[in-house]
Amino acid sequence: MASIEMRNIVKQYGDGYPAVNDVSLDIADGEFMILVGPSGCGKSTLLRMIVGLEDITSGDMVIGGKRVNDLAPRERNLSMVFQNYALYPHMTVFENIAFPLRLSKTPDDEVRRRVNEASDVLELKEHLERKPANLSGGQRQRVAMGRAIVRQAEAFLFDEPLSNLDAKLRGQMRTEISRLQRRLGITTVYVTHDQTEAMTLGDRVCVLRKGKIQQVASPRELYEQPVNLFVAGFIGSPPMNFLPATLEGTTLQTPFGAIALDEQRAAAVRGRELLLVGIRPEYFEDASLVDEVKRPVGSVFRARVDVTEWLGDSQYAYIPYEAPEAITAQLRDLSRELDSEELRTQAIVSIDSTSRIREGRDAEFWLDSRKIHVFDPQTGENLTRDAEAGARLTQMATEDRVEQVEHAQATGQTVGSSMLSGPSGSSGTSGTSGPSGAHRSGAA
Ligand SMILES: Nc1ncnc2c1ncn2[C@@H]1O[C@H](COP(=O)(O)OP(=O)(O)OP(=O)(O)O)[C@@H](O)[C@H]1O
Ligand SMILES: [Mg+2]
Numbered sequence: 485m486a487s488i489e490m491r492n493i494v495k496q497y498g499d500g501y502p503a504v505n506d507v508s509l510d511i512a513d514g515e516f517m518i519l520v521g522p523s524g525c526g527k528s529t530l531l532r533m534i535v536g537l538e539d540i541t542s543g544d545m546v547i548g549g550k551r552v553n554d555l556a557p558r559e560r561n562l563s564m565v566f567q568n569y570a571l572y573p574h575m576t577v578f579e580n581i582a583f584p585l586r587l588s589k590t591p592d593d594e595v596r597r598r599v600n601e602a603s604d605v606l607e608l609k610e611h612l613e614r615k616p617a618n619l620s621g622g623q624r625q626r627v628a629m630g631r632a633i634v635r636q637a638e639a640f641l642f643d644e645p646l647s648n649l650d651a652k653l654r655g656q657m658r659t660e661i662s663r664l665q666r667r668l669g670i671t672t673v674y675v676t677h678d679q680t681e682a683m684t685l686g687d688r689v690c691v692l693r694k695g696k697i698q699q700v701a702s703p704r705e706l707y708e709q710p711v712n713l714f715v716a717g718f719i720g721s722p723p724m725n726f727l728p729a730t731l732e733g734t735t736l737q738t739p740f741g742a743i744a745l746d747e748q749r750a751a752a753v754r755g756r757e758l759l760l761v762g763i764r765p766e767y768f769e770d771a772s773l774v775d776e777v778k779r780p781v782g783s784v785f786r787a788r789v790d791v792t793e794w795l796g797d798s799q800y801a802y803i804p805y806e807a808p809e810a811i812t813a814q815l816r817d818l819s820r821e822l823d824s825e826e827l828r829t830q831a832i833v834s835i836d837s838t839s840r841i842r843e844g845r846d847a848e849f850w851l852d853s854r855k856i857h858v859f860d861p862q863t864g865e866n867l868t869r870d871a872e873a874g875a876r877l878t879q880m881a882t883e884d885r886v887e888q889v890e891h892a893q894a895t896g897q898t899v900g901s902s903m904l905s906g907p908s909g910s911s912g913t914s915g916t917s918g919p920s921g922a923h924r925s926g927a928a
Pocket of ligand 1: 497499501503521523524527528677
């Protein structure tokens with residue numbers, strides 16, 4: 485296991501296009517880092533540079549304290565699991581997992597010991613003699629991970645490993661990978677453009693846009709304190725609503741009425757002709773269902789609902805609004821870039837499932853004005869971001885991770901404490917413990 489440090493990493497392909505543009509990112513030993521962003525933003529390119537499958541144009545890639553720019557993939561001892569993890573159909577699960585060890589001519593009893601330990605962690609013990617064709621998709625995924633585990637790699641790298649599974653299995657595998665990563669305590673970098681995966685799996689999430697880092701933070705910080713319009717629109721589903729607004733005194737005038745700001749926030753947004761107010765769907769409520777204590781911290785407005793969708797545990801109402809052409813055009817551009825259809829001049833608000841608000845009728849809504857953000861429409865900058873509050877959220881996530889890894893180690897669940905250190909006393913963190921010649925990728 486090792487930390488991964490990137491210093492000003494640039495990747496220019498042959499045609500000069502900077503697919504990755506000055507990325508600096510530190511991934512701690514044992515951390516689960518997510519790389520997320522729209523198609524073409526450079527996620528796979530960055531991952532492939534970590535592994536060594538792609539040359540680095542400039543910058544330093546440091547793994548476990550050692551600069552690896554000029555090391556071949558097999559000398560880096562990382563384990564990559566691709567979207568299409570190819571298992572050998574004629575081999576048993578046991579032999580599929582043992583494959584890299586066979587390549588490196590590891591003695592039989594050592595192979596047996598390591599495969600058994602890995603299959604224990606992966607709950608594959610009962611399936612070791614079966615063939616991959618007879619396994620479920622999730623079990624196959626675990627076999628591919630088993631192959632990565634027995635190699636005693638310094639880190640796991642995943643490139644959209646779940647993207648070709650159906651939604652239900654994807655959900656199961658997500659939990660599986662998360663649990664495993666904690667138990668193994670292995671540094672993990674995981675590429676996805678699925679924002680649910682990004683929010684649920686990572687200790688921290690790195691949001692990329694056109695080869696540049698936008699924000700690196702815990703999922704909660706990204707959600708509650710996004711740095712800009714891009715991150716705010718990308719993280720969260722349904723996405724944040726963006727309303728045009730102007731400031732009068734300390735009050736924002738929006739299509740959904742006046743929203744009061746405190747003096748500090750008003751000062752931060754003052755001096756701009758037009759603003760964009762970001763309000764997440766769940767900051768709204770059916771005004772008739774908001775209790776008297778809560779009511780004064782928000783504002784109430786009337787609007788006509790276009791469509792309602794009842795989902796059982798909640799309900800969405802769609803409210804169209806008018807916006808100046810400049811704003812409409814900008815929201816359209818943003819939607820296109822985010823691969824989303826939903827950022828239109830229509831707010832999606834989440835209301836209680838018992839609400840009797842129905843389409844075609846005027847209704848009263850309440851919105852929690854404490855939680856809104858105000859953006860500069862020109863630069864996209866979040867003008868009301870509270871950096872300290874954000875840092876606290878990420879600090880909390882870091883503490884949680886340390887505690888979880890310690891807990892996993894204390895209960896003897898990690899492979900790190902038993903298997904990776906091995907009976908021969910070789911240290912799993914030394915950077916030289918991998919079986920030589922066994923560094924084929926997980927998709928081998
Ligand atoms: N071999 C290559 N030669 C030239 N340009 C490339 C090459 N591979 C990728 N690119 C370009 O680099 C950019 C980043 O590509 P990359 O594959 O890293 O994106 P990605 O974020 O993984 O996207 P996706 O979500 O679609 O997989 C894209 O604009 C792509 O066109
Ligand atoms: Mg990719």
